[in-house]
Structures are given as C-alpha cells and as structure tokens.
Amino acid sequence: MANANAHISQGTSGPSVTCSALTFRWPDGTGVFDGLSLTVGRGRTGLVGANGSGKSTLLRLLAGGLRPAGGTVKVGGTLAHLPQNLTLDTALRVDEALGIAGRRRALRAIEAGDVREEHFESVGDDWDVEERALVTLGSLGLGDVGLDRTVGELSGGETVLLRLAALLLERPDVLLLDEPTNNLDLFARRRLYEAVDSWRSGVLIVVSHDRELLERVDRIAELRSGSVSWYGGGWSAYQEALAAQQEAAARMLRAADADVRRQKRELEETQIKLARRQRNSRKMDAERRAPKIVAGERKRSAQESAGKLRGLHEDRLEDARERREQAADAVRDDAEIRVDLPRTAVPAGRTVLRVQGLRPRYGRLREATFEVRGPERVALVGRNGAGKTTLLRTLAGQTEPLSGTAEVPVPLRFLPQRLDVLDAESSIAANVARTAPGVSDNHIRAQLARFLFRGARAEQLAGTLSGGERLRAALAAMLLASPAPQLLMLDEPTNNLDVGGVRQLTTALASYEGALLIAAHDLHFLESVGITRWLLVGEELRETDAGEVRELLESGGADSAEGAGPAGAESRAAGAREEAAVEPGA
Template identity: 80%
Template structure:
C-alpha cells in the first residue's frame, strides 16, 4: 500500500471554521497539523469527523480559516455509489490506458495512444497486484461493478485510490459493511502503509490498533495520543483518574470556601450586635457611633467580599475540572423476565432453506441463555436468516420454531415510528405497562425526563439506536430470544459501550450477526456459527485463524 517516497505529504488546518447553512457551527477556530504515518481519528457521533475529512479533501469549503494539503490526496467517503454497469477497469480509472495498450500491441502506433499510456506501461500488472492485495484476486478487470458484493465495491474503490499513488489518504469508516474476510484485507492494507499520511475515521477497534497514533476530536478541538486503540484507552484511563482527583479536590475546596464564608457572615453579624450593644451602654455620641458603624460595615464587607471571591474562584476551578471528566453513561437495566433456564429449548431449526442465498437444509438448536455469533461473508445470507428466524420471511423449505418470545432488531432500525416520542414507541411495544414504569426504564437507557418525549425522527444516530434497543428489550411479553443484525454498524465507540452494558443485563438467548469481533467477544459469545452453504459451528480459534480478527479462545469458554 506504500509507495517509495512522499516528500510533499502534509496536512494542516489553521483557525478552521465551518458553519452549516442553518447556522450550526461544526468547527470554530480549529488548528491542527497531522504527522506522517497512520492516524486514527475518533470521537462521538456528531463531533464532525466526516466533516473534517471532507474539509481536508476540499469537498467542503471553510467558512473561515484555511486548509493546506501537500501532495496527491485521495479520499474514500463513507457512502460509496458506483455505476453497476461500469467495468472494473473503468472503476479503477485505467480503462483508457488499457485500450491504448491494446491498440499499440495490435500495431496501432498513433501518438495519442502513447500519450494516454505515458509512463504507465505496467498499469494492468499494478492494478491486478493492488486488487490481489485487497483480496480481489478473482475479480478481473473486465467484470462489471454490479457483479460485486457491497464489501467488494468498497475495496474496489480503495484499490482505485491506491493506484493513484496518493501522498495523503483519507478513509472514512472504511470497514462499515465489510465482512470479516474483507476487513482482514483492509487491516493488512493499513498496516502496510509506510510513507506519506493516512487518516482513518473509524469505530472499529481492531483497525484502530493498527495506527501509529489516535487523534480524538472532542468539543471542537483535537487531542493526540501515541499508539493504537489500547494505548489510547490506557492513556485516557490515566487521564480520567487524574481528572477525577482534581474534580474531587475542587469540590472539597468549594465546600471549604462555602463553610468559611458562612462562618465569616456569622462572626460579622455577632461582632455588629456586640458593637451596637457597647455603643448603647457607653451612650456614645451619635456621630461617633455612626462613624464606628460605617467602619465596621466596610471592614465586614471587605471580609465577606474576600471570601465570596474565593468561593467564586473555587467554583470556577470545579467547573473547569468537571469539563475534563467524561460522563460516558452506561445503560444499566433490570430485565428479570428475560431469563431463560439453562435446559430450555429456545429455537429449533430443521431442514431450513432460505428464500435467498445458498443456505440449504440447515439445522440448528439454541438451548438456554446461549450467546451465538453468526459470521460469514457479505452476501452469505445472514440478514435473510435472521429475518426468517423472526418470522418476517417464510423459508423456501423446512422450519424455524421459537419456543419463547423473540424480538428482532434489524440494521435499518425501522422498529421506530419517527412521528412518535421515544416513550410512545416503547409503550406501543409494551401494552399494559404503566407510563411510570416505561419512564423509569427509559431513564436507564439514558432517556431521562423530557428526553423521553423527544420525537424519534429527531434523534441522532446513537440516540436512535438506544431508542430502538429500548423498544426491543422492554417489549411485552419480555423477549427471551434477541436477534440482532450488525448492531454496531455506524455506532460510535461510546454507543458500542452502552450496547455492551445493556446486553450484560439481558438474561435471555442472543443470536447476533456481526463483523465486529471485538464487540462480539466483549458480550460473551458462547458459540460461533459460520454461515456458508450450511450452518457450521466453529471454534473461537478457527474464527481467529480464518478471519484474522480479535476472537480468542476465551470468547468461547
């Protein structure tokens, strides 16, 4: 993936400001310089990661400030669309050079053919080698894009960018919708980047382990951390521990200053009463008593002002310290009615053939609170299988029978009515549940108070997922089998942590179709099922060896 030199590679922004047409500020005075090597750009959904890449790529113009990029730049956006009738060589941008080469080889020596080829006489060999490095060996240059899977299309577009030999490569969520096999190829490509600048926006922890540094975009500024994802997490934990200590010290100081101010007020009041009593006993002249009273009031005012200033300063320090402490709330819910006894048969699949895909006469039995990961290549039929298990699709033959209440959370999250509030959506799936019960549980899904009244159609990506998860898990009757289809796609890392914590509270059986091995491992998968022409149980070691991901033997224990 590297090329010999990239002397002109540079990326910098100075006082970068970008405002959307509705007046919303994405950035206000952001400055950064990106070092050479591989940088992982992370941050919560909505912090502006994709917007920043588009600004660096020149696809958006800054409202103020400047962007300076040195060298050839290539940008892989999050959403890719290619003409399905386009041939692979056309998608790679080499169709004209191939045609010119063919003409020259056949004896046509017109100068325009040589101009088209230039110095790129090995363009076909380079193209095939690049495709091969991304696992697209069998694609061929004459096939059409429409014959490729979604994941292959993403890798094809990446191959086209690599053929340009960029000095600066920007990748926006490149592993979204890639199967585990394709992810492994992309991981290898990122690891082999040796020169120039690569910036990758991602929530894929396995990919982020392969970068040289992490750049975190938060509150409109960028913080830098050396090393990959694990090193970033360790540094963040150390930082948060220190921030917590600082906040606790600042809160103690506020309490002390408040106490000293109150003590000062009591002392001043006591002294004023004492002085007034003395003046009355001495029968001091009114002018002398008045002067003494004014002097005492001024002294008391200065003393109170001193302590009030100290209290204000302590409060400011507490607010500054609180800003450094992250509030990544976790979902903690109680779902006792989802529990499944260990010996209970939950799902039985017999001689199942899918209406789409290659799966034929498959069998599977789920017993007790098993946690099953359904893995396989894009197009193998994982989503179709889940839709069939849920009863949404009828099988071509055979049967799938659930013996407990089940719920299916699809990728598209269309379980929500966008015109209704979060609370109303949950009430629709849980008839008979009181409003107080719904709101109590929604608070644990981080929809507290008025947040529960927000319309589903106005939610951010992470909020929408939490609302859909709440409507699914809080349904009545309580689901004792959950089917989840690629649940971490398009979720930021905080949302993935929230999903993980929610699933820790769930006591029923799980079947999860997914490509995110780090997430699957974190939720305690007990069985791995590979979907191809059949449903085949494989070990965690086989998942690791076959797919090159993060699964470990402990995940199957």
Template identity: 80%
Template structure:
C-alpha cells in the same frame, strides 16, 4: 537547472471554523496537525468527524481558518456511490491508459497513445496487483461495477485511490457494511501503509488497533493518544479516573467555600450588631459612630468579597472538572427476568431453507443462555435467516420454532415510533408496566428526566440506538431470546461500549449476526456459526485463521 522540490507530506488545519447553512456550528477555531503514519480519528456520533474529513479533502469550505495539504490527497467517503455501468478499469481510472497500451501493442504508433500512456507501461500489472492485495484477484478488469457486491465496490474504490499513490489518504468508516473477509483485506491494506499520512475515521476496534495514534474529537477539540485502540481505552480510563477524583475534590471545595462564606456572613452580621449596640450604650458622637460604621462595613465587605471570590474560583474549578468527565457513561441495568435455565431449549431449526441467501439446509438447536454468532460473507443471507427465525419471513422449506419470549433488533432500528417519546415507545413494548418503573429503568439507559420525553424522531444516532435497545430489553414479557442484526453498524465507540455493558446484564439466549469480531468476542459468544450453503459450527480462532488463509481471498 535543478528541479523544484516536491512539497513535504503534511496535513494541517489552522483556526478552522465551520457552520452549516442553518447556522449550526461544528467547529470554532480548531487547529490540528496530523503526523506521518496511521492515525485513527474517533469521537461520538455528531462530533464532526466526517465533516472534518470533507473539509480536509476540500469538499467543504471553512467559514474561517485554513487547511493545508502537502502532497497528493485521496479521499474515501463513508457513503460511496459508483456508476454500476462502469467497467472495473474505468472505476480504477486506468481505462484510457489501458486502451492506449492495447493500441500500441497492436501496432498503432499514434503519438496520442504514447502521450496517454506516459511511463505507465505496467498499468495492468499494477492494477491487478493492487486488486489482489484487497482480495479482488478474481474480478478482472472487464467486469462492470454492477456485478460486484457492496463490499467489493468499496474495496474497488480503495484500490483506485491506492493506484494514485497518494501522500495523504483519508478513509471515512471504510469497514461499514464490509463482511469479515472484506474487512480482513482492508486491515491488511492499513497494516502495509507506508506512503505518508493515513487518517481513518472508524469505530471498528480491530481496525483501530492497527493505527499509530488515536485522535479523539470531542467538543470541537482533539486529544491525542499514542498507540491503537487498546492503548487508547487504557489511557482514557486512567484520565477519567483522574477526572473523577478532580470532580469529587472540586465538589468538596465548593461545599467548603459555601460553608465558609455563610460563616463569614454570620460573623460580619454579629460584629455589626455588637458595634451598633456598643455605640448606643456609650452614646458616641454621631461622627464617631459613623466612622465606626464605615470601618465595620469596609471590613465586612472585604471579608465577604474574599470568600465570594474563593467560592467563584471553586465553582470555576468544578466546571473545569465537570467538563473533563465524558458523558458517554455505560448502561448499568439489571434484567433478572431474562434469565433462562441452562438446559432449556429456546430455539430449534430443522431443515431450514430461507427464501433468499446461500443457505440450502440449516439445522440448529439453542439451549439455555447460549450466545450464538452468525458470520459469513455479504449476501450469504444472515439477515434473511434472522427474519425467518423470528417468523417475519416464511421459509421455502423446513421450520424454526421458539419456546421462550423473543425480541428482534433490526439494523434499521424501526422498532420505534418516531412520533412518540422514548418512554412512550417503551410503554408500547411493556403494556401494564407502571410509568415510574419504566422511567427508573430508562434512567439506567441514560434517558433521565425530560430526556425520556424526547420524540424518537429527534434523537441522535447513538440516542436512537439506546432507545431501541431499551424498548427491546425492557419489553414485557421479558425477552429470553434476543436477536440482533449487525448491531454495531454506524455506532460510535461510546455506543458500542454501552451496548456491551447492556448485554452483560442480559441473562437470556442471544443470536447476533455481525462482522465485528472484536465486539462479538467482547460479549462472550459461546457458539460461532458460519452461514453458507449450510450452518457450519466453528470457533473464533478458526474464523481468524480462515481470514488469514489464502483461500479467504477467493
């Protein structure tokens, strides 16, 4: 008897609709087929990327439509929680097979041990090899999850999924909260994916460079772009340029059709007055005059209707062209008061030892508009170092001094008062600045008109970030030293572009703690510091070489 064929690897949703219990609609009739290979799913925050992955994984039920998965599916959620008391082998799902193997090796030939183990005699070797590919060689199988860092826990869960040999693997923002070393291990896992379908939601540009295609989720539908992130950005720019031309042409057509409609109305009115005057002068019989009037009205109606139809068609083309223009515009702001002369000292650090983290002694001097990146492993103390430099935390030893106005944007974006509107929040940071001046600047941060009044607590993730950035950059006195802590964490690609364009306008000194090397390079970092037991000067090239080296796994 022939064995039944395994289902072909596939991932499809048809006419998919989904609403949250409060009635909020996320999808209405979405159809999508994900092909073999690596696909990056991108879109603005709130577009439904994570919801779509949960629907595909079967964690949510659609309101209508269907999801079809051919093959074994594995899913890594964005907000991962693991039982800290679990041993590593249990978290990998191999604890029972490992115990059965130990029992058999010790001479216990009970049938249940062989049934538990099956053909998986190399279970330990496969597990350790998979851990090794993710840079987790040293953790072993007997430690507990609670002994691992947050990044190691994410990679451990990914290792467990890879051990299942899935045909379809879904990853939701897998690099969030991973340090540069853990990110490199995850990149390598994506590079080596050959098993079937990999669908990854991410805003990490280095990760997205490794996919075969990009699926852009916007307004409940998906547009496809071949290649990785760079190809996507280039194609998107080309499409937006074409959409801009279409919009300008459509606007011009609407104006022309309005003008022609008004001219037609004037012509009809003039003709009707002329016919009425001629009938009166010629004293035409009432029946003849009535016939002339009806004929004139019919001709006028046809002419008017023709131009109204043309105007309606032009407006529809304008609406279509407007829809093609993306609303993730760049921030374009001028910040001349943030400028710092090249030779001026803005920050000195002498013999600094923060209260937490690995740093035992740090010394540093920042001059002029330098752009400094702090990189290092999770737990090295980058956030603690920033909070010590700002004076928020007192050091154990040493001192840090600033000589220019300083502003700090933390990961939590807690510089905003949720009860106040965006403009009111900026006013708190810039007392004495006229309201109309604040609103003019906020318009450049994409808060125009009534949107500047929206309470901070009701903003979306991307909007909240822009509001927090505005409150820092527009502060008085103008910040000439700006510190950012993991600014791209949880930002969509549009928000990262907006942050990059805003920092291009910033003319002061910049200190950024981060793991996103692509972003750091895009904002023109001039000095790279590796945070460990001391602050070590390095370069972007050396950082990438370090990440590629075997020692980076240790």
C-alpha cells in the same frame, strides 16, 4: 450553509491537510465546529473521538463533500476518500469500479494493431495498469476476483476492499479512510491492516474504532468538544497517555472539591463570627447607652468591615467553584446505559426460535436446522458473503426462504446493519413511541434518559444523529418496545461505534434478559456479551467455539472458497448484494 469567507483549495506544496478557523453547522442549526484549526502532515494519523464528535463530518469537509460555513481547508496534493457508507453500482465490472476500463480497452486496441492517437492518449504512461491492478487486488485478498466480474458478485466486505484498491491505484497524496473495517471479516481486516502498514507515500487519515488498526498509525488525533489533541504513537500509547491525564485530572478534581468544601466552611465560620460580633456590639452599645449617632457610626463601620470580609470569602468560594468546574471538565464522562428490562426475561428451556430445514433464498447456506432455548446468546459468524445477514432477514420474516420453516413463538425484534428501523424525520422520543403504543410520554422520556438521551436530547431528529447515537436510539426503540422482545437479533451492531459506544452497547445488553442472536465480526465484542453458542455459517450451519472461529477467520479458511458449491454463482451474487454495504444506481 457556505459563505464568502469559506473555501477549499488545492495546495501545491507537499502532501498535507490544513484547516484554518473551520466552522460548520447542519441545516437545522446544529453546530459541529466553530473555529477548528489543525494541520496534518505526512504519515498515518488515527482520528478518534466519541460518537457525534464530528469525525466523519470532518473527513467530508476535507474531501469537499461538505461546504464549511466559515474558514478554509487546504489540501496539498491529490486526495482520495473512502466514505463510511459506500455506494457503488452493482452492475459495474471490476475494472470499471477500479477506473481502468478505458485504459484496458485502449491497450487491447493497440495490441490488435489499432494505432490511433486517442488510444495512446488514453493509456498515457500507464502501460502496466492491468498488472498494477491485479497486484493491488491481490494485496487486499482479492486475487481471485479478476477484472471482468461485476460488483454485484462481491460481498459487502469485498466491495469495500475493491473501492480501496481503486483509491490506491490513483496513488493519492492524501488518503482518507472512514471506518474502513466495517463489514470486514478478520481475514479481510488482515489485508486492510497490511495496506495501512505499507503506506509510505503521503498523508493517511483513518477514522476507526478498530483498536488493532489504530495500533498501526504513527499518531492519534483526538477530536473532542470541537478541538483536536495530539498523541504520539498508536492506540496503546494513546490509552496510556489518556490514563495518565485522567489520573491527574481526578487528583485535581479531588483537590478542587476539597478547596470548595474548605471555602464554604470558612465562609460559614466567618458569617457566624460576624453575627456574634454584631450581637455583642449591639449589647455593649445598649449597656453603655452610647449616643445614637455614635452607635450608628459604629454599626456602619462594622457592617462595612463585615461586608468586605464576607465578600472576600464569597469571592474565594466562587473562585474555588470555577476551578472545580474546570477540573470536572477535564475528567471524562464514561456514562453507561443502565436500564431495567424485566419484561424481556425468558425462562430457561423455553423455545424462542425453532428452525427446520431452512434454505435461505440467497447465499451459500444449503440448509439450517437448529433451536434457540431460554436466554441463550448465540453468535452467527462466518466469512463475508457467507449469508449471515440473509439468514437473519429470513428468520425475521423480511425474506422468504426457498424451503423450510422458522417459528418464533415469542415477541421478536430485529436490528439490521443500516438501522433503518428509525424514521429520520421524527424525534428519538417519537420513534420509541411508535414501537411502544400506549406507553406514556413521561415513561418513554424517563427510559430514554437511561439510554443517555436526557432532556431536550430526546427531541433530536433521528436523521441528525451520528452512527453511534443512531445505534443507541434504535436499540432503545427495540428494547423499550411493547410487547417487550424476548428474542433480539442484531446484525453487525458495533459498526460505526467508538470504543465507548461498544462499551455502552455491552452494558445495555447485559440488562437484557431474553435470547440474543447476533451476527458480527468483532470477536472481542461477542465474547464480552457472554455468547453461549457459536454457529459458523457456510454451506452448512455447524456449532463451533470462539477459538476455532478466530483461527478460521484470520486464516481465511472458513469457507474461503466463496462462490463454489451447489449454491452457484448466481445465488452467491444475489446473496452478496443482500449483505453488501452498497446501494445500486450510484
């Protein structure tokens, strides 16, 4: 994939990132960038763009995780990268995950009287490393974690913040954050927002769909069609500028449409006039009995004049069409998923889920008893590590409960956070066919077009899709399944989705007529899909409302004392591993 002209270098000037003529293709030949150039200087930059535009790929190229096929990447200063899919060894102690375990051991040895040179070399000038680590953890809401606990005892959201703490302790000149608020509850997001607010030391580039986080950046860089456009200010300023651009683009498109119609009309009128003139000329020649040579000369002359005039109008029409295409390219395509799913309908009052005395194997939830009836839309909310994912997995039959029962008398489909319902080596169409045996290929492709996978896109391998595209493909596989699901369970479905992707997901779920059970931290999304019941997950399961959920999660009051209670530390650690966005053995 790399060639002799592609390289990544470490600059010696001030903090900055520069790409020159950057080109990158995936091994299957799919192109991402072709000659991309940009420079990012000091300050906080939000990198936005549609799912599949290459935002995460660009960060990996900047961090050296991928090699470009051409061009150069130059980084001024040291660089740290928080990837979207974080991988940590759950057996690590917190100080090991922070990268300070060796310095801590050396400090302990020196304090005990061991004055060997190797200990002083290990500590260097970092004599306050423990204090700095605890302050950094505290600033991210991890003040009670301590340095001697293990990663496996932390929830997925806490693990993301722990990794961010490790990067901040490195004091990098350039910090890259890829969707850092994924898996974070509102309390944890507040801590992350504060860390971004306080960034002053160099270059910060954050890829995110979190509008509140993007309000905190100094500028927005939009990646679209392989190039970057810059907008001053945060998300609101970007949206205002974009709206003004789109209004102007729409005006230009309307004017271009009118010009095309006018040029077509003038061409048609010219053709009619020329045809009438030719008929009159032939009639006059016949009446005057003009010699053939004279009549022929007149005919050739008339044809040349007609050809020039017709060509002039055809050129004008072609120019008008080109201007219309250019104007149309400037107008954004806000395509939405439109799908008809009548087989998912559930009559009001029909029981689709009955839970009795259920105690999940992991997490803090002692017992759950509830029912879902008819086309209810139920939200499972709670702090990181509360046990939402574990409860969904138990209801889906993927994890055995310690006690109690869960009955699902209707067809059920469960879409997990990792979207591992898709076979990465198979096409989108093949993945849908696997969940809908007996359905014709033509019908599958027609339905996939309504999920915005049109024509050859249906043949794209699932493993090459962006996060948002993968969600859309997985959702298609779930909703088009046979039998049609009358209970759909989703675990953090807005992770990795840009704002347009969230809108597409919302419109797709608007067409779904069955019951929904959704675990999510994005309250704006939950409210937009019409949640009818809110269930707060803690040591017990209780009904609440959106207002209380927002207040509790933002304040950290919703079961914030994680790890306390009868569930015990061992159960909490196992539950956290169930919900963590990490994998063992990194």
